Amino acid sequence: MEVTGVSVGPNIRLMQGNEACVEGAIAAGLGFFAGYPITPSTEIAELLAERLPRLGRKFLQMEDEIASMGAVIGASLAGLKSMTATSGPGFSLKQENIGYAAVAEVPCVVVNVQRVGPSTGMPTSPAQGDIMQARWGTHGDHPAVAFTPWSVSETYSLTIKCFNVAEELRTPVILLMDEVVAHMREKVVLPEPGSVRLVDRRRPEAPPGAGYLPYDPGDGDIPPMAAFGDGYRFHVTGLFHDRSGFPTNDPTVAERLLRRVCGKVEKRRKELAMVEARETSGADVIVLAYGSTARPAWRAVRMAREAGLKVGMVRLITLWPFPAGEVAELTHSARAVLVPEMNLGQIAGEVERAIRCRAPVHSLTLVGGELFTPDEIFQAIKGV
Amino acid sequence: MARVQDYLRKSKMPHIWCAGCGHGIVMGALIRAIDRVGLEKDRTVVVSGIGCSSRAPGYMDFDTLHTTHGRALAFATGVKVANPSLNVIVITGDGDAAAIGGNHLIHAARRNIGITTICFDNSIYGMTSGQYSPMTPTGRIATTAPYGNVDQAFDLCELLKGAGATYVARSTTYHVPQTINLIARALEHKGFAFVDVLSQCPTYYGRRNKLGGAIEMMNWFKDNAVPVQKAKQMTREDLRDKVVIGEMYVADEPEYTGHYQMIVDRAQGRGAGR
Numbered sequence: 001m002e003v004t005g006v007s008v009g010p011n012i013r014l015m016q017g018n019e020a021c022v023e024g025a026i027a028a029g030l031g032f033f034a035g036y037p038i039t040p041s042t043e044i045a046e047l048l049a050e051r052l053p054r055l056g057r058k059f060l061q062m063e064d065e066i067a068s069m070g071a072v073i074g075a076s077l078a079g080l081k082s083m084t085a086t087s088g089p090g091f092s093l094k095q096e097n098i099g100y101a102a103v104a105e106v107p108c109v110v111v112n113v114q115r116v117g118p119s120t121g122m123p124t125s126p127a128q129g130d131i132m133q134a135r136w137g138t139h140g141d142h143p144a145v146a147f148t149p150w151s152v153s154e155t156y157s158l159t160i161k162c163f164n165v166a167e168e169l170r171t172p173v174i175l176l177m178d179e180v181v182a183h184m185r186e187k188v189v190l191p192e193p194g195s196v197r198l199v200d201r202r203r204p205e206a207p208p209g210a211g212y213l214p215y216d217p218g219d220g221d222i223p224p225m226a227a228f229g230d231g232y233r234f235h236v237t238g239l240f241h242d243r244s245g246f247p248t249n250d251p252t253v254a255e256r257l258l259r260r261v262c263g264k265v266e267k268r269r270k271e272l273a274m275v276e277a278r279e280t281s282g283a284d285v286i287v288l289a290y291g292s293t294a295r296p297a298w299r300a301v302r303m304a305r306e307a308g309l310k311v312g313m314v315r316l317i318t319l320w321p322f323p324a325g326e327v328a329e330l331t332h333s334a335r336a337v338l339v340p341e342m343n344l345g346q347i348a349g350e351v352e353r354a355i356r357c358r359a360p361v362h363s364l365t366l367v368g369g370e371l372f373t374p375d376e377i378f379q380a381i382k383g384v
Numbered sequence: 385m386a387r388v389q390d391y392l393r394k395s396k397m398p399h400i401w402c403a404g405c406g407h408g409i410v411m412g413a414l415i416r417a418i419d420r421v422g423l424e425k426d427r428t429v430v431v432s433g434i435g436c437s438s439r440a441p442g443y444m445d446f447d448t449l450h451t452t453h454g455r456a457l458a459f460a461t462g463v464k465v466a467n468p469s470l471n472v473i474v475i476t477g478d479g480d481a482a483a484i485g486g487n488h489l490i491h492a493a494r495r496n497i498g499i500t501t502i503c504f505d506n507s508i509y510g511m512t513s514g515q516y517s518p519m520t521p522t523g524r525i526a527t528t529a530p531y532g533n534v535d536q537a538f539d540l541c542e543l544l545k546g547a548g549a550t551y552v553a554r555s556t557t558y559h560v561p562q563t564i565n566l567i568a569r570a571l572e573h574k575g576f577a578f579v580d581v582l583s584q585c586p587t588y589y590g591r592r593n594k595l596g597g598a599i600e601m602m603n604w605f606k607d608n609a610v611p612v613q614k615a616k617q618m619t620r621e622d623l624r625d626k627v628v629i630g631e632m633y634v635a636d637e638p639e640y641t642g643h644y645q646m647i648v649d650r651a652q653g654r655g656a657g658r
């Protein structure tokens with residue numbers, strides 16, 4: 001299969017983060033994309049517009065972000081792996097339908113290349129301001145799964161992961177990139193075709209008949225999913241519904257539905273948790289970072305080590321559900337934790353909750369649309 | 385001919401519409417039209433937004449999708465593009481289609497995508513108990529227009545014709561055989577088809593505006609409907625407060641998913657164009 005990017009050897013490409021996202025999605029089996037142009041995610045739509053028709057798959061530019069998210073849900077219900085990509089303001093517009101996908105259990109992937117906000121903010125500058133929006137963006141309690149890459153190569157593999165988790169858990173999954181990762185170019189070693197594990201949603205085992213209950217999870221917590229047109233003739237709604245898919249006002253049924261839908265993600269917190277530890281053993285200061293911020297943070301940690309300080313780094317790849325147990329464990333011996341992030345401390349609060357005030361959490365924040373320099377983080381390390 | 389009941393989910397009856405509501409008549413007409421043109425149950429998806437009209441898919445024995453407010457056409461576009469072999473029908477109300485969903489309505493028409501949209505047009509927001517909608521005539525009373533509505537109502541048929549829909553028609557709940565005919569024609573049409581069906585809401589529109597009950601409101605449709613041919617000979621002034629019914633516009637333009645397949649063929653180096 002042809003692949004975007006500059007070829008620099010067999011299976012090795014020089015690629016941009018947005019390109020890697022496109023390639024990962026195609027490798028994962030993306031069948032349908034709908035989006036609306038917005039910087040800095042635009043290249044994802046542009047590349048897919050070129051690539052998908054050539055593969056006999058579908059690309060749609062919709063009239064707005066709300067429509068894109070709706071179309072993605074419709075296409076997923078018709079049986080295709082579906083995705084949209086956007087940036088901050090567009091992510092805000094998608095929220096109502098993300099909530100719909102969560103409660104109606106429609107697998108889909110939402111890529112948000114973060115930019116400075118709120119509002120129109122700074123369109124071409126990096127930020128990590130949508131961490132909490134990815135968790136609590138839509139109304140009501142709802143499940144949330146979000147991953148964040150720090151490199152182009154990781155963008156490729158995480159995009160595939162997003163599809164696998166979405167299909168397996170029947171839930172929307174969010175890839176939170178940032179402008180730096182989206183636009184920088186790096187080497188990506190592509191896996192051999194066929195070597196990547198791909199997950200497809202579980203289909204009902206029984207053939208169409210009167211007995212199909214589209215929201216009956218059976219012994220587990222995730223119901224098998226038929227596609228429209230398969231002959232099961234089922235109903236899908238954003239209203240609270242019973243196992244048959246029809247609306248209910250029964251408090252017991254409603255309670256059970258929401259607890260199951262949130263619980264299926266909560267229960268897999270450990271399985272979903274991707275946290276990388278670097279030189280953490282014996283470290284008395286831990287720098288906890290994620291996304292592009294982890295790059296200068298890692299450089300700063302090495303500067304500190306060279307200066308004889310016992311400093312390690314914890315990098316979050318999974319943001320939601322928050323890997324609290326892993327964070328607590330990896331920071332166990334530290335006397336302080338430093339959390340640099342390109343927002344006003346959205347993850348620092350979560351870290352505090354995770355380690356339960358065992359050690360002070362220092363929040364290092366930046367919201368002006370620039371990346372931290374290693375020296376800024378190094379100075380902060382020395383200050384804690 | 386199959387019976388209407390064969391297309392209903394009997395376990396979902398009785399429905400929740402008020403006594404005298406026109407929406408059951410429109411749904412009945414849609415079902416009869418589906419039966420007449422012979423759409424296969426397993427190949428048909430009925431999509432709606434939110435509102436009184438949008439409860440209809442729950443009663444219909446197809447794959448059915450009750451979406452967010454105003455977004456039925458966006459969801460339906462995803463279904464149709466993902467699987468163009470499916471018959472996709474959208475049921476929407478006047479608020480759902482013309483206010484919050486106005487943008488999607490315009491763009492679905494512009495794409496000329498093969499979706500049949502039926503607007504259950506009752507001139508009011510029924511489900512939230514009687515606020516004015518984009519279809520409430522100027523001067524009428526609503527809970528949010530206690531001194532009379534100052535807004536102008538849309539002519540959705542004109543709007544959609546301008547936007548690129550290739551089948552546009554209007555009828556009322558009084559003119560049932562005609563409604564069935566028009567919906568049947570819409571279902572057989574290849575591109576974006578829109579049928580505006582005036583429906584009575586005696587509970588929140590009729591009562592508040594002293595238009596009487598369901599029968600009086602349907603009689604009003606009878607007395608004030610003007611066939612489109614006749615309307616052409618009438619002046620603007622004569623047509624004030626009248627309802628023009630019939631087939632407004634039919635055209636033959638490339639349907640979106642078929643056109644998309646040509647793009648796929650071109651991208652893959654097959655077919656015409658390159």
Ligand code: SF4
Nearest residue numbers: 401402405436510585
């Ligand atoms: S409120 Fe009006 S539109 Fe809604 S069900 Fe009652 S009569 Fe019908």
